[in-house]
Amino acid sequence: xxxxxxxxxxxxxxxxxxxxxxxxxxxxxxxxxxxxxxxxxxxxxxxxxxxxxxxxxxxxxxxxxxxxxxxxxxxxxxxxxxxxxxxxxxxxxxxxxxxxxxxxxxxxxxxxxxxxxxxxxxxxxxxxxxxxxxxxxxxxxxxxxxxxxxxxxxxxxxxxxxxxxxxxxxxxxxxxxxxxxxxxxxxxxxxxxxxxxxxxxxxxxxxxxxxxxxxxxxxxxxxxxxxxxxxxxxxxxxxxxxxxxxxxxxxxxxxxxxxxxxxxxxxxxxxxxxxxxxxxxxxxxxxxxxxxxxxxxxxxxxxxxxxxxxxxxxxxxxxxxxxxxxxxxxxxxxxxxxxxxxxxxxxxxxxxxxxxxxxxxxxxxxxxxxx
Ligand code: PHB
Numbered sequence: 001x002x003x004x005x006x007x008x009x010x011x012x013x014x015x016x017x018x019x020x021x022x023x024x025x026x027x028x029x030x031x032x033x034x035x036x037x038x039x040x041x042x043x044x045x046x047x048x049x050x051x052x053x054x055x056x057x058x059x060x061x062x063x064x065x066x067x068x069x070x071x072x073x074x075x076x077x078x079x080x081x082x083x084x085x086x087x088x089x090x091x092x093x094x095x096x097x098x099x100x101x102x103x104x105x106x107x108x109x110x111x112x113x114x115x116x117x118x119x120x121x122x123x124x125x126x127x128x129x130x131x132x133x134x135x136x137x138x139x140x141x142x143x144x145x146x147x148x149x150x151x152x153x154x155x156x157x158x159x160x161x162x163x164x165x166x167x168x169x170x171x172x173x174x175x176x177x178x179x180x181x182x183x184x185x186x187x188x189x190x191x192x193x194x195x196x197x198x199x200x201x202x203x204x205x206x207x208x209x210x211x212x213x214x215x216x217x218x219x220x221x222x223x224x225x226x227x228x229x230x231x232x233x234x235x236x237x238x239x240x241x242x243x244x245x246x247x248x249x250x251x252x253x254x255x256x257x258x259x260x261x262x263x264x265x266x267x268x269x270x271x272x273x274x275x276x277x278x279x280x281x282x283x284x285x286x287x288x289x290x291x292x293x294x295x296x297x298x299x300x301x302x303x304x305x306x307x308x309x310x311x312x313x314x315x316x317x318x319x320x321x322x323x324x325x326x327x328x329x330x331x332x333x334x335x336x337x338x339x340x341x342x343x344x345x346x347x348x349x350x351x352x353x354x355x356x357x358x359x360x361x362x363x364x365x366x367x368x369x370x371x
Contacts, residue, residue: 009311010304011336014056014318016295017227017264019100019175021056021318024311025332028299028322029059029104029178029232031075033136033350034357039064039077040086046093047358051329053099059178059230059267059320060090062106065165067118069186071108073138074351078103078165084172091173102176102230103169105162105220109186110147110195111240113137122148126190127197131241136350152200155212158186162216166223176228176264179220183273184240187213188233191250194243210254217261226262230297234269235288236280247283255288265295267320274322277301286315304335330362339363339370 014021032048035041052058064070064077077083087103094101110125113135117123125147134141150158162179169177181187189195190212196203202211221229235251244250255266268285271277277300289296298310299320307319324331327344334341348356 008308010307010319014295016057016318017176017229017262018225019057019228019264021100023056023332023336024318025056025307025335026297026318026320027052027055027058027325027331028320029062029180030322030326031061031072031350032357033072033074034352035074035076035086038080038082039070039075040080040082041076041090042086043089044354044358045076045086046089049090049101050093050097050099051358051362052325052331053094053097054330054332055099055325056318056332058094058099058101060101060103060174062104062180063165063169065105065107066161067116068112068124069107069109069161070116071112071123071185072136072350073116075106078105078168078172079161084168087169087172087174091175095173100175102178102228103172103174104178104180104232105165105169106180107158107161107186109189110144111135111185112147113142114145115139115142122146124148124150124154125186126150126195126203129195129197131184133241149198152202155202155215159212159215159219163219163223166220170223176230177220177224178230178232178267179216180232181213181216182232182234182239182267182269183237184234184242187216188242191254192242192244192247194245206250206253209250210257213254214257217258217263221261221263226294227264229261229263230265230267230294231258231263232267232269234273235285236271236283237269237273238279239273247280251288252291255292259291259293263292263294265297265318266292267297267299270298270300273300275300289315303341304338307335326356327360329360334363337363339367
C-alpha cells in the first residue's frame with residue numbers, strides 16, 4: 001500500500017461546524033425507495049444505514065418535508081410523528097456504530113404526480129411549466145403533468161414546512177440537516193429562469209429568484225444553527241429538465257448571500273447529477289468554494305484517486321460518494337486499504353427489499369489481508 005495513501009487527507013479528521021468527522025468520506029444522499037406504509041423508515045432502513053456508519057458523515061436519502069413535497073413512491077417523510085419514530089431507529093443505529101447522520105430535507109416541487117399528492121391535487125411549482133419525463137408513482141412511471149404555480153401568499157407556508165421538518169429531524173435524533181436545493185427540485189426550480197417565470201418578489205431578478213433559498217436557509221438555521229446545517233446545489237446539472245440561461249449569474253450571488261447563515265458545508269454536484277462531470281467545463285466551482293465561508297463537499301463520480309487529487313489541490317474539504325456506497329457498506333475501510341470496490345446492481349437501485357440494499361457484504365478478513 002503506497003505511503004501517500006495512508007497519509008492521505010481523505011482519512012484526516014475534519015471539523016465541520018459543530019461536528020467532528022473522523023474522515024472526509026461522505027455517504028451521498030441516495031434515493032432507494034424502500035420505505036414502507038406511511039412513508040415511515042423501519043428496521044430494514046436502519047440496518048442499511050448502520051452498515052455504512054464508518055463514513056465520516058452520512059447524508060440521509062432525500063426526505064419529504066410534507067406530503068406535497070413527495071415525488072417518488074416509497075420515499076420517506078419527516079412531517080409525521082410516526083416518521084420521527086421510524087427515523088429514531090435509524091439515527092440510534094448509526095450512533096450505536098459510532099457514526100453521524102444528517103437529514104436531507106426535500107420538496108420536489110413540479111417533479112411529482114397527482115397520485116402522490118394530498119387529495120390527488122396538482123404538484124406545485126414556481127410557474128406552470130411542465131417538466132419533460134415521468135414521475136415514479138406507486139403504479140409505475142407516469143408522465144409529468146403541468147404543475148400549479150404557487151400563489152405568493154402560499155410561500156410562507158412552504159418555508160414553515162421546512163422549519164417544521166427541521167424541528168422534526170431534531171426530534172428524530174439527527175446530527176444536523178442538509179437543505180436539498182439541487183437537482184431540479186423546488187428550490188432549484190425557483191433559482192432558474194427556465195422554470196421560474198414569476199413576476200412577484202420570488203421571480204425575475206436573481207435577487208428575487210434566490211429569495212426562497214435564503215428564506216428556507218433562515219428558517220432551517222433558526223432550528224439547527226448554521227453549524228449543523230449544510231446545503232446542496234447542482235449549478236450546471238440538467239437533472240429533472242432544469243435549465244438556466246446563466247447559472248454563473250445565479251450561483252455566485254446565491255453562495256455569497258448564504259454566508260450570512262454560517263452554514264457548516266456547501267455540497268456541490270459537479271456536472272450532470274450521477275452522469276457526465278464535464279458538461280460545463282467553464283463553470284468555476286473553485287470560485288464558489290473561495291466565496292463560501294464553510295467547508296466544501298464535492299460530489300459526482302469520484303474514486304479514490306480523484307478524491308485524493310481534489311483534496312490535495314485544495315478544491316474540496318470533503319468528498320461525497322454515491323453509487324460506491326450502494327455496493328460497499330465499508331467504503332471508508334476499502335478506500336483506506338486500497339481494496340477493490342464491489343459494483344452496484346442498477347436493477348436494485350430503487351424499490352424492493354433487502355436484496356441489493358442490505359445484502360452487499362463488507363470485505364471479509366481474507367480480502368482485508370490481501371488488500
Ligand atoms: C433519484 O431518485 O434519482 C434522485 C433523487 C434525488 C436527487 C437526485 C436523484 O436529488
